Amino acid sequence: MNKTITINAYQVQVTHTPDVCVVGGGAAGISAAIAASRIGKKVLLIEKYGFCGGATVAGLSGTICGLFNSGNVTREQIVFGFAEEFYSNLRSNKGVVEPVAFGKTWLVPHDGLVWKELADKLLQNEGIEVLYHTNFLNAITNDSGHIETLLVKSFEGQFAIQPKVVIDASGDAEVIHGIQGETFMGADGVVQTPTMIxxxxxxxxxxxxxxxxxxxxxxxxxxxxxxxxxxxxxxxxxxxxxxxxxxxxxxxxxxxxxxxxxxxxxxxxxxxxxxxxxxxxxxxxxxxxxxxxxxxxxxxxxxGAQVGIRQTRSIVGHHQLMNREVLDATKSKSAVSHSAWPIEAHGAGELKIAYLENDHYDIPFETLLPKVGKNIVVAGRCMSAEHEALASARVTAQCFGMGYASGAAASLLINERMDSQQLKGEDVLYYMKQHKLKNSYER
Ligand SMILES: Cc1cc2nc3c(=O)[nH]c(=O)nc-3n(C[C@H](O)[C@H](O)[C@H](O)COP(=O)(O)OP(=O)(O)OC[C@H]3O[C@@H](n4cnc5c(N)ncnc54)[C@H](O)[C@@H]3O)c2cc1C
CATH class of the missing domain: 3.30.310 (TATA-Binding Protein)
Structure with missing residues (x-):
């Protein structure tokens, strides 16, 4: 018999008590769920559509960007880990074409249906519980700022999930927004333009x-x-x-x-x-x-099933990826992914592309660590990044890398009974190594 709690004077059943609840099944959410599960955690992934893939599939963005080097160079893959695992699975299922040149780098066009099928299979193989057609509505915290309950809505109605840790992989920082965590939109509210692919x-x-x-x-x-x-x-x-x-x-x-x-x-x-x-x-x-x-x-x-949205809320994190860090190819000891993808900023009147020359920058784990919350990390597009830095870091290969590290971080929080605010990127990387989870720059 499920426990019942009262939210805003309504009785709501608590139907799930996973170790980790991942909100959103895009590239970041899938990899986060799989990483946490591979460390032995009971994982629930909720997704508002009837399939995984998010902007990549529902928005039909349709290519994996961010796997390769950039500049006047011969092609070399520089991002591996879960991104490579997903890419190689797509390859064996005939879901990709050969890499295609894009300015000074390359991308990999893929088939949306194969992407969805593969995500289903990988999640099922891990024993991860997936609830499609389930919308996150709100998060309820206790007095110490610990998220106790996620209120969600599915076809059956509203119900409650009480996870030990939440991973916000909604792309829109929905959970952080729900707990009144600080977020911002683009450059003074001006975001990149949508595209219907x-x-x-x-x-x-x-x-x-x-x-x-x-x-x-x-x-x-x-x-x-x-x-x-x-x-x-x-x-x-x-x-x-x-x-x-x-x-x-x-x-x-x-x-x-x-x-x-x-x-x-x-x-x-x-x-x-x-x-x-x-x-x-x-x-x-x-x-x-x-x-x-x-x-x-x-x-x-x-x-696409929906118009492609490049940018909404970004969290205010322990580290904000700055435009200069991208352009200066800055490295970090707590890198969850390398990236040589250009700043590709789609503005209202122009498209601005700035390539990296024969180098890459790093995405530090702390960009996924919000300044509020005790039992939450984020993954993917809602990371903490300046407007133009996000126009580089948000692409699929890097979202896979961010998600994989966030899944490990969620497990670390549980195993060490830690508070999110105490997390250190280098500890997350060490923990990934201990659990044989490949970081995205390890072949
Ligand atoms: C027009 C366009 C073109 C692009 N082109 C490329 C490209 O060619 N190559 C490339 O690599 N990248 C491209 N990108 C970027 C890339 O697709 C995204 O940045 C990346 O997929 C983001 O992944 P994510 O997992 O962080 O978020 P998303 O893919 O946005 O996933 C978030 C998921 O959360 C779900 N969700 C949101 N809110 C809720 C809620 N309340 N309850 C339940 N579920 C929820 C969503 O349905 C979604 O599935 C493009 C993006 C756009 C918009």
Missing amino acids: FKMGNVAMDAFFKTSPQEINQKVVKADEEGSFCLPRHHVYAFPLPNKNEVLCNMTRITYPDGSTPLGTSSKDMTYAEMAGRKQAREYANFLIDRIPAFKDAYLVDT
């Missing part, structure tokens, strides 16, 4: 591979300037996908007519962004069919 089918691939990105960009500019199509973003990306004749199109840029950016933390803004995003995706698809010969017989397969 879409897929084109029946593309003539031989012709596609002969079409340079510059040629597509030049034709976008011409078509937009002559008024034949309304194409607000001029620097667009198109990548081949594992499914025959399919191309992933990261082309749209969603702003309000006054140039302001819809926020991923507002249903009103999100509704606008979804509707405007689908309309814009159709416009770019029509342009491709009309103006790029490889797309002459192509069709718009679908858009």
Whole structure:
């Protein structure tokens, strides 16, 4: 019989008492859950959609960025650990294509369905309990700041989870926000713009591979300037996908007519962004069919299940990754991941890309450690980072690395009866080693 507690005068059943509850099943949440489980913890992962993948799958971001070096160099993989485990599993399931050049680095386009299937399988193999269609609503702390209860809503109604430790992998710092922890949005509230990503089918691939990105960009500019199509973003990306004749199109840029950016933390803004995003995706698809010969017989397969949101709340952490640290390739003793991904900042009027030259920077564990809370760590996109630093660090390979370290940190908190505020990154790394969890820069 489940215990019942009273929240705001309502009786709510406590249905789960895991060691670790992971909120969110994106790249960061999956790796966090798997790391904690591999150290022997009872893990529950909750996710509002009916599948894992978050921005990568629901938002159709569709490529793993951040695995490789950058600069005038030959390609070399520099990020391993759980990112490599997931990547190699995708490879064996024919879920990726060969790495594709992106400016001075490379990325790996992948298939969304294989990604979802693989996440299901890895989580099930670990014996992790997964609750899809379950929304985190709020967190309730006791007088000493310890999170005792997570109030969630599923198809069955509202219920309570009482975990020993929470990992906020919601991308939006939902749990930190719920406990009134300090967060901030972008540069003085200005965040990166959303993009509705879409897929084109029946593309003539031989012709596609002969079409340079510059040629597509030049034709976008011409078509937009002559008024034949309304194409607000001029620097667009198109990548081949594992499914025959399919191309992933990261082309749209969603702003309000006054140039302001819809926020991923507002249903009103999100509704606008979804509707405007689908309309814009159709416009770019029509342009491709009309103006790029490889797309002459192509069709718009679908858009993401949701508009892609690059940035919402960032936590105020024990360490904030600064723009300079990225540009200066700063190293850290408590690195949870290397990264050579450029600062790729999608603004309302422009796309700014700053590459690292033959070097990488480190993401310190302390960027995942909020300044509030006794039994919580974060993972992934809601890390503590300055606006432009986040425009580099937020990509999939690094989110895998952050999640894996957060899962280990959650276990360390339980095993050593520690408080989050006492955690040290170097201890987390040592603990990972003791438990044979590969850090993301160990092959
Ligand atoms: C348009 C766009 C293009 C991009 N392109 C690339 C690219 O090409 N390559 C690349 O590597 N990266 C790319 N990125 C970045 C990358 O996809 C994300 O930053 C990364 O996937 C974030 O992972 P995450 O696990 O931190 O968060 P998310 O992927 O956002 O996962 C968070 C999860 O939490 C769930 N969640 C949120 N709130 C709740 C709640 N209240 N209750 C329950 N569940 C909740 C969400 O549904 C989601 O599944 C792109 C992002 C965007 C938006």
